Amino acid sequence: xxxxxxxxxxxxxxxxxxxxxxxxxxxxxxxxxxxxxxxxxxxxxxxxxxxxxxxxxxxxxxxxxxxxxxxxxxxxxxxxxxxxxxxxxxxxxxxxxxxxxxxxxxxxxxxxxxxxxxxxxxxxxxxxxxxxxxxxxxxxxxxxxxxxxxxxxxxxxxxxxxxxxxxxxxxxxxxxxxxxxxxxxxxxxxxxxxxxxxxxxxxxxxxxxxxxxxxxxxxxxxxxxxxxxxxxxxxxxxxxxxxxxxxxxxxxxxxxxxxxxxxxxxxxxxxxxxxxxxxxxxxxxxxxxxxxxxxxxxxxxxxxxxxxxxxxxxxxxxxxxxxxxxxxxxxxxxxxxxxxxxxxxxxxxxxxxxxxxxxxxxxxxxxxxxxxxxxxxxxxxxxxxxxxxxxxxxxxxxxxxxxxxxxxxxxxxxxxxxxxxxxxxxxxxxxxxxxxxxxxxxxxxxxxxxxxxxxxxxxxxxxxxxxxxxxxxxxxxxxxxxxxxxxxx
Numbered sequence: 441x442x443x444x445x446x447x448x449x450x451x452x453x454x455x456x457x458x459x460x461x462x463x464x465x466x467x468x469x470x471x472x473x474x475x476x477x478x479x480x481x482x483x484x485x486x487x488x489x490x491x492x493x494x495x496x497x498x499x500x501x502x503x504x505x506x507x508x509x510x511x512x513x514x515x516x517x518x519x520x521x522x523x524x525x526x527x528x529x530x531x532x533x534x535x536x537x538x539x540x541x542x543x544x545x546x547x548x549x550x551x552x553x554x555x556x557x558x559x560x561x562x563x564x565x566x567x568x569x570x571x572x573x574x575x576x577x578x579x580x581x582x583x584x585x586x587x588x589x590x591x592x593x594x595x596x597x598x599x600x601x602x603x604x605x606x607x608x609x610x611x612x613x614x615x616x617x618x619x620x621x622x623x624x625x626x627x628x629x630x631x632x633x634x635x636x637x638x639x640x641x642x643x644x645x646x647x648x649x650x651x652x653x654x655x656x657x658x659x660x661x662x663x664x665x666x667x668x669x670x671x672x673x674x675x676x677x678x679x680x681x682x683x684x685x686x687x688x689x690x691x692x693x694x695x696x697x698x699x700x701x702x703x704x705x706x707x708x709x710x711x712x713x714x715x716x717x718x719x720x721x722x723x724x725x726x727x728x729x730x731x732x733x734x735x736x737x738x739x740x741x742x743x744x745x746x747x748x749x750x751x752x753x754x755x756x757x758x759x760x761x762x763x764x765x766x767x768x769x770x771x772x773x774x775x776x777x778x779x780x781x782x783x784x785x786x787x788x789x790x791x792x793x794x795x796x797x798x799x800x801x802x803x804x805x806x807x808x809x810x811x812x813x814x815x816x817x818x819x820x821x822x823x824x825x826x827x828x829x830x831x832x833x834x835x836x837x838x839x840x841x842x843x844x845x846x847x848x849x850x851x852x853x854x855x856x857x858x859x860x861x862x863x864x865x866x867x868x869x870x871x872x873x874x875x876x877x878x879x880x881x882x883x884x885x886x887x888x889x890x891x892x893x894x895x896x897x898x899x900x901x902x903x904x905x906x907x908x909x910x911x912x913x914x915x916x917x918x919x920x921x922x923x924x925x926x927x928x929x
Contacts, residue, residue: 444747445585451622451751455603455758458614462607469795472608473540473770474686483617484697487759488684489704490616490623492519492675494760495576496824498627498753501709502736503729505716509653513713518667520705522675527698530843532691534682536914542679542839543775548911549842550850551904558857559775561834562679566768567810568827569680573761574600574814575823579734580754593814596757601807604762605800609687612762619755623708626752630745631737632711638740639718648721666876669883670828677839678831680760680767691914765810769802777802822873833864833882837890845894846905852894860886 466472479487497516504512526534539545543559577596578589587595603611639645645653652658675681688694719732722740726732737749817823837860838853864882871877 443744444750447744447747448751448754451754452599454618455599455615458618459603459606459611462603462611462614464607465610466608466796469540469799471610472796472799473766474683475609475613477535477538477687478689479613479687479693479697480689481693481697481700483613484684484688484693485700485704486620487613487616487687488523488681488698488701489708490620490755490759491680491684491763492523492701492705492760493623493708493756494573495579495753495757496572496760497705497708498623498712498756499576499579499730499733501712502716502719502733503731504659505713506720506726506732507716507729508659508713509649509655509717509720510710510713511656511659512716513709514659514664515667515671516709516712517706518664518671519675520702520709521668522672522702523681523705524699524702525672526676526681526685527695527702530676531685531688531694531698533843533912534685535688535691535694537911538686540683540686541771541775542677542682542835543771545682546838546842546853549900549904549908550848550853551901556776556779557854558835558838559771559779561830561857561861563768563771563776565827565831566679566764566771567806567813568823568830569678570761570764570768570806570810571813571817572824572827573757573764574810575817576757577754579730580750580757582734590815594811596754597761597807597811597814600758600761600765601804601811604765605803605807608796608799608803609683609766612766613687615762616759619759622748622755623752626749626755627715628708628711631741631749631752632715634741634745635715635718635722635736638736639721645717645721649717653717653720662876666879669879670825670832673832673836674828677835678767679771680763683767683770684763761810765807766803768810769799769806772806773799773802825873826868829864829868829879829882830861832879833886834861836860836883837886841890841894847894847899848890849894849897849900851897852890852892855893856886856890859889 468476470476493516497519501512501516504515506512534545537545537548539548541559542562543556546558574593574597578592581587581592581596582589585592603615607614636642636645640648657664685694685698688697715736716729716732719726719736723732723735726735733753737746737753741749834857838848838856841848841856842853860882863885864878867878867881868875
């Protein structure tokens, strides 16, 4: 394992070096939170694919393939569909808003002050998303070093917190681009063909497994529908995803770069399911489906290749973890703390430097909170379900309503967030965290509250709507945007 250890250590050291390099570029709030809104299509596509394809998509995707066969691809497939929908229909308009958070978008659209409440819901989502990614370090480091769970979480989490705190979005963008390359080589180009060959090829796989493993709908229609509600719609409104859209250097980059990333996700989904199916042939009696990835990597791959593939799994976890962490800190600082404090920010280089230090401090504090929460929790699936239920049930309707329905009002948006959020929490307590009913009924109650209250209250001030339309068209942006670039110099 010495060669494999060397590969992993070099990879981790490289992540920290990227963080240090990114710190030198983060000279303003825009640089630190959205990479100066300067990314070109290559970096934008790679980093967007990296953040949405995390540990759940890699380790969990292979596990679903082990349990259900090819239909196990649906979870990651719906993530790709959501990214495609966001990129084609909404990303250009979102990028033109030149904001930093989803709550800022809501305030612009409705002219109200629901930012704190919507910020709390978004903060809870991003926190739990970061926690689930951090928990996944325990699985990877256990395979690598037979390491204690708590120590693994602290080690992996500390590396992510370090490079994220140092350089903000610049560091995260650079590390995500490396992680995208490592995942592509490790999972798609190495693990996928090796797993299929070791399982005897597709003909042998079909001969040894039930036919249901090759049924594209074998996982069940209701499960697929729930994945669409949670993951496809979740991709449309998550702060972690929007913050990456804000990094695009142009409308075209946001649209077509995101489309490439979404298509990549569809390929990655199928690859994970095939790897899991091959693992079922090789190891039919594993204790848990989530053990499939680590087992096939540990037992079937040659020295060196094994280290690279494990680095790919680590890259998948780190990319999602760092993206969720900076999103969590951005929301906590800009949507909650600054609003509650009532601070009025002034433009200027000196103030921007202060904002960089403030956001850097929030990343550090949120990172410590994420590591502590990850140590305390055990169930990744439950934590991830809570995160997406809150996001979709509480924020989907007011966000999409603001983009698509001009009659929606601030009162309607606020009612939608409160009613949907409370309904999801109450229904999870009643039906159970993993039940489908919370997101179904929570979303319906949010929609009913939004439409009813919006129609019962005065329409949004025409001046607010006019300002909103100007921002959607790219006029009246609050900051000067640098020329787009393909790679940082």
